[in-house]
Amino acid sequence: MRLAFIEELVALATVNERIALMVGDLGFSVIEPFADRFPDRFFNAGVAEQNMMGMAAGMASEGYHVFVYSIANFPTFRCAEQIRNDVAYHRLPVTIVAVGAGLAYGNLGYSHHAVQDYGLLRLLPNLLLAAPGDPLEVRACMRHLVQQPQPSYLRIGKVGEPTLHTAVPELAPGRWLPVVRRGGKRALLTTGATLALAGQWLALPAYADYDLYTLPLWGMAHKEGQAEQLACFEQVITVEDHLHDGGFASWLREALAEQQPELLLRLQARALHSRVCGAVGSQQTLNEYGGLHCDGRPASDADSQAGRREG
Amino acid sequence: MNSRLLANTMRGLALQMVARARASHIGSALSITDMVAVLYADILQVDPGNPQWTERDRFILSKGHAGVALYAALAAQGFFPLPELRFYGQDFSDLMNHISHKVHGVEFSTGSLGHGLPFAVGKALAAKKQNKRWRVVVLLSDGEMDEGSNWEALLFAAHHRLDNLLILIDYNKLQSLTTVAATLALEPLADKLRAFGAAVEEVDGHDHALLRARCKALPWQDGKPSLSKAHTIKGKGVSFMENQVVWHYRSPNPEQLSQALAELAAERAVWGG
Numbered sequence: 001m002r003l004a005f006i007e008e009l010v011a012l013a014t015v016n017e018r019i020a021l022m023v024g025d026l027g028f029s030v031i032e033p034f035a036d037r038f039p040d041r042f043f044n045a046g047v048a049e050q051n052m053m054g055m056a057a058g059m060a061s062e063g064y065h066v067f068v069y070s071i072a073n074f075p076t077f078r079c080a081e082q083i084r085n086d087v088a089y090h091r092l093p094v095t096i097v098a099v100g101a102g103l104a105y106g107n108l109g110y111s112h113h114a115v116q117d118y119g120l121l122r123l124l125p126n127l128l129l130a131a132p133g134d135p136l137e138v139r140a141c142m143r144h145l146v147q148q149p150q151p152s153y154l155r156i157g158k159v160g161e162p163t164l165h166t167a168v169p170e171l172a173p174g175r176w177l178p179v180v181r182r183g184g185k186r187a188l189l190t191t192g193a194t195l196a197l198a199g200q201w202l203a204l205p206a207y208a209d210y211d212l213y214t215l216p217l218w219g220m221a222h223k224e225g226q227a228e229q230l231a232c233f234e235q236v237i238t239v240e241d242h243l244h245d246g247g248f249a250s251w252l253r254e255a256l257a258e259q260q261p262e263l264l265l266r267l268q269a270r271a272l273h274s275r276v277c278g279a280v281g282s283q284q285t286l287n288e289y290g291g292l293h294c295d296g297r298p299a300s301d302a303d304s305q306a307g308r309r310e311g
Numbered sequence: 312m313n314s315r316l317l318a319n320t321m322r323g324l325a326l327q328m329v330a331r332a333r334a335s336h337i338g339s340a341l342s343i344t345d346m347v348a349v350l351y352a353d354i355l356q357v358d359p360g361n362p363q364w365t366e367r368d369r370f371i372l373s374k375g376h377a378g379v380a381l382y383a384a385l386a387a388q389g390f391f392p393l394p395e396l397r398f399y400g401q402d403f404s405d406l407m408n409h410i411s412h413k414v415h416g417v418e419f420s421t422g423s424l425g426h427g428l429p430f431a432v433g434k435a436l437a438a439k440k441q442n443k444r445w446r447v448v449v450l451l452s453d454g455e456m457d458e459g460s461n462w463e464a465l466l467f468a469a470h471h472r473l474d475n476l477l478i479l480i481d482y483n484k485l486q487s488l489t490t491v492a493a494t495l496a497l498e499p500l501a502d503k504l505r506a507f508g509a510a511v512e513e514v515d516g517h518d519h520a521l522l523r524a525r526c527k528a529l530p531w532q533d534g535k536p537s538l539s540k541a542h543t544i545k546g547k548g549v550s551f552m553e554n555q556v557v558w559h560y561r562s563p564n565p566e567q568l569s570q571a572l573a574e575l576a577a578e579r580a581v582w583g584g
Contacts, residue, residue, distance in 0.1 A: 051463035058433020
């Protein structure tokens with residue numbers, strides 16, 4: 001996803017001279033194509049995220065669309081108040097780009113785990129969340145954000161995510177996008193890089209009649225229509241690499257509770273158990289430990305042993 | 312309106328606003344009034360009839376709690392009608408107690424300290440990249456220099472040679488609970504700021520002629536942000552408020568307001584204004 005991001009950013013910046021990229025001294029072997037081609041629109045803020053986000057807001061107030069790129073929690077939690085006060089409250093076109101969504105940097109430790117970011121950023125009324133599921137959704141999200149500049153959060157994985165779409169899809173905030181349609185009454189609904197995991201589940205007998213949908217663009221302002229879309233199914237299972245609390249399923253439940261609370265029973269959530277906070281391991285190990293299983297089984301009490309070395 | 316008359320007018324308006332709204336921070340507003348008056352009377356290239364004029368100078372009030380000083384200046388200069396000041400601090404008013412960008416002429420809302428300088432640096436960087444001639448002026452409090460984000464921003468501004476940026480530090484030496492010196496020692500502040508790459512001058516923040524002269528001599532050094540460590544008096548202009556930390560919080564009662572306004576009237580009478 002990182003490469004799709006930078007390729008698309010270069011393409012967009014070629015025709016839009018107000019697109020700028022600011023990094024927090026990260027992005028080695030990723031950001032060079034932009035930095036080399038647009039040196040006047042590339043800025044390394046150094047290891048100083050508060051100033052980075054405040055400056056991005058200042059530049060955005062002068063007509064730039066600033067993409068602020070860093071890892072996991074650094075461009076979000078580290079400068080949360082700058083995002084809230086300077087970017088979102090002023091409705092400025094800053095796109096916060098966090099690479100390493102979920103537990104992509106699992107072995108690097110808790111500092112690099114982004115499993116609470118939806119919870120933080122979906123509390124901002126003017127901020128659009130963009131959590132693409134594959135490299136083509138990365139491009140689709142970026143095209144949407146550039147066409148409609150606004151405070152936004154682009155949460156991308158790392159490298160090697162499979163491409164599930166066949167073309168860059170058309171996206172609209174809050175609208176579920178079909179990836180696999182089988183015409184059944186049950187569906188998996190993902191946001192972010194767990195699209196690949198959910199795609200694997202479709203091959204399993206337990207999910208043989210499930211459709212697969214993705215919802216890359218969402219946020220507080222885009223709850224409308226969720227009940228209407230969910231009502232098309234007898235069961236929907238959400239999949240996300242974020243803690244249960246404050247995440248995507250929580251957002252959907254809040255929408256349903258407001259719109260058609262009786263639909264809540266049709267919704268199941270597959271998200272991460274809080275036991276992953278502080279745990280260290282590969283992305284797959286930690287996902288299993290948190291209850292996101294490759295074989296699609298629901299979380300259980302036995303998950304706390306997942307991935308641990310046997311004594 | 313010359314800067315001294317503007318400052319006197321601003322003080323009167325600010326006092327009436329906080330008294331009516333029973334709001335805090337009048338001491339902080341009186342502290343910066345002379346600097347803001349000089350800026351709006353003589354320095355900033357702005358158009359009250361067109362607050363979004365693209366070539367305007369940008370002024371950021373980072374110590375947003377002193378917002379009544381800026382609201383008063385903007386109203387007195389015609390950015391919006393003076394009677395609108397009576398809505399200050401009222402329910403659903405755009406004139407919130409901390410400075411609000413929803414008011415004509417205000418560039419940026421602040422209230423949480425340490426946000427104004429990074430935002431101003433972003434604007435100054437944008438101006439440089441677009442070869443714009445307008446300047447960015449940002450006003451911080453002294454206690455605000457406790458915030459690490461300001462030092463991050465100074466590093467960046469110096470590294471990128473943003474000499475289109477003027478930073479004013481309102482050095483009244485009092486912060487929320489007690490003196491700056493007793494809270495977190497900032498001294499030797501000027502040396503620290505020079506070490507961070509700014510062109511630093513110490514000025515009397517109430518000396519209009521000096522402020523005017525120095526603001527017209529920008530940049531003080533090519534390739535460096537200009538930074539004025541402006542020595543001021545919290546509560547300046549109202550005898551019983553000067554250098555009293557309690558006026559960071561207290562709102563004047565009717566008798567105190569009358570006395571304060573009488574002092575301002577007496578000051579005007581001295582110069583026949």
